[in-house]
Amino acid sequence: METAQFETDLSLFKYDNLEQLPPSYRELDEDERTERIEAALDELGDDVVILGHNYQRREIVEHADFIGDSYQLSKEAANADADYVIFGGVTFMAESADIITDDDQSVILPSMEASCPMAGMAEALQVDAAWAELTAATDENIIPITYMNSYADLKAFCAEQGGLVCTSSNAHKAFEYAFEKGDKVLFLPDKHLGENTAHRLDMADEIVEWDPWDPEGVTAEAATDNDIILWEGYCQVHERFTPEHIEQVRDDHPDANVVVHPECRREVVEAADVVGSTSTITETVANADPGETWAIGTEIHLTNHLSRWHPEVNVLPLCGDACMDCNAMRQIDPNYLAWVLEELVEGRERNVIEVAPEEKDLAQVALDRMLEI
Ligand code: 13P
Numbered sequence: 001m002e003t004a005q006f007e008t009d010l011s012l013f014k015y016d017n018l019e020q021l022p023p024s025y026r027e028l029d030e031d032e033r034t035e036r037i038e039a040a041l042d043e044l045g046d047d048v049v050i051l052g053h054n055y056q057r058r059e060i061v062e063h064a065d066f067i068g069d070s071y072q073l074s075k076e077a078a079n080a081d082a083d084y085v086i087f088g089g090v091t092f093m094a095e096s097a098d099i100i101t102d103d104d105q106s107v108i109l110p111s112m113e114a115s116c117p118m119a120g121m122a123e124a125l126q127v128d129a130a131w132a133e134l135t136a137a138t139d140e141n142i143i144p145i146t147y148m149n150s151y152a153d154l155k156a157f158c159a160e161q162g163g164l165v166c167t168s169s170n171a172h173k174a175f176e177y178a179f180e181k182g183d184k185v186l187f188l189p190d191k192h193l194g195e196n197t198a199h200r201l202d203m204a205d206e207i208v209e210w211d212p213w214d215p216e217g218v219t220a221e222a223a224t225d226n227d228i229i230l231w232e233g234y235c236q237v238h239e240r241f242t243p244e245h246i247e248q249v250r251d252d253h254p255d256a257n258v259v260v261h262p263e264c265r266r267e268v269v270e271a272a273d274v275v276g277s278t279s280t281i282t283e284t285v286a287n288a289d290p291g292e293t294w295a296i297g298t299e300i301h302l303t304n305h306l307s308r309w310h311p312e313v314n315v316l317p318l319c320g321d322a323c324m325d326c327n328a329m330r331q332i333d334p335n336y337l338a339w340v341l342e343e344l345v346e347g348r349e350r351n352v353i354e355v356a357p358e359e360k361d362l363a364q365v366a367l368d369r370m371l372e373i
């Protein structure tokens with residue numbers, strides 16, 4: 001299979017302009033840092049808005065103007081008037097914000113090392129090669145859908161081929177959109193979200209996995225006998241949850257309810273009580289009655305926030321002590337936040353995320369299609 005021999009340059013970091021944090025910022029204690037961040041924010045006023053993903057550290061979300069899931073934050077970015085959008089999240093989220101905001105607004109990612117490994121699992125060049133094989137193997141119309149957790153060039157590719165972007169909160173609607181326009185879906189890069197969405201739409205029998213790294217994997221002819229082709233990508237954080245974690249929590253806490261993210265494996269989603277995006281998880285706990293117990297199957301920082309925000313609910317991490325920390329999200333160290341803000345006060349822009357102009361317009365089409373469904 002041609003794609004298996006395809007040489008890709010999978011790099012952990014999307015942007016190579018990694019700027020080192022100046023030594024004077026490395027040892028800031030929390031009190032001093034908080035004071036300096038607040039002073040910089042006072043100085044910058046309405047020029048700055050801070051968006052914080054639910055998985056960010058407490059010291060980041062405490063300073064955020066908006067906290068939410070990827071979909072909510074992309075909407076906030078689209079509505080932002082500020083000159084500077086500081087994104088507490090990972091590279092693909094900041095890219096999407098840059099695409100959606102006006103050209104005279106700058107999107108700043110406090111640390112350029114915050115790159116989601118799953119987004120790196122479907123490189124646009126590699127997808128191009130797979131696309132050539134798959135489309136040559138069928139006369140039917142394939143619509144590509146990429147999860148928000150992907151880079152701008154892949155979003156642009158999807159737009160060009162009639163497809164769109166989705167997040168974990170609207171993947172089912174993106175599939176419905178695609179099946180109105182075409183006959184088959186190629187879903188990238190998260191096979192688990194794709195599989196869970198297929199189940200939600202009663203299309204589980206139509207799934208096949210396409211592994212671009214496996215020379216013995218299914219052929220393009222066999223793959224295109226199915227209506228839903230899932231790219232072999234996954235989240236290393238969510239894939240580690242197992243049904244045994246759920247059994248354990250139910251043994252230890254017989255009254256426990258379980259809510260998990262749809263990036264979890266199918267068998268974990270099946271064993272849970274509720275499945276949904278990070279905002280669904282947040283709302284589930286916010287709407288729980290006092291004294292209820294909820295075990296949370298997602299990144300540990302959100303579990304910790306929920307436990308702080310809702311002391312009346314018994315919030316538990318699903319996986320006991322061995323909990324799932326997203327290394328990419330963790331790169332947004334609050335010392336970096338202090339640095340980029342103080343640099344802005346001095347008139348210097350650091351760590352600006354700029355999507356290449358040739359990708360921007362098309363990627364925007366794919367995002368706009370999502371915002372309209
Ligand atoms: P949400 O869209 O649910 O916020 O998820 C983003 C993400 O990266 C989950 O791992």
Ligand code: SF4
Binds near residue numbers: 116263328
């Ligand atoms: Fe990427 Fe998983 Fe981290 Fe989300 S939790 S940003 S999908 S690695």
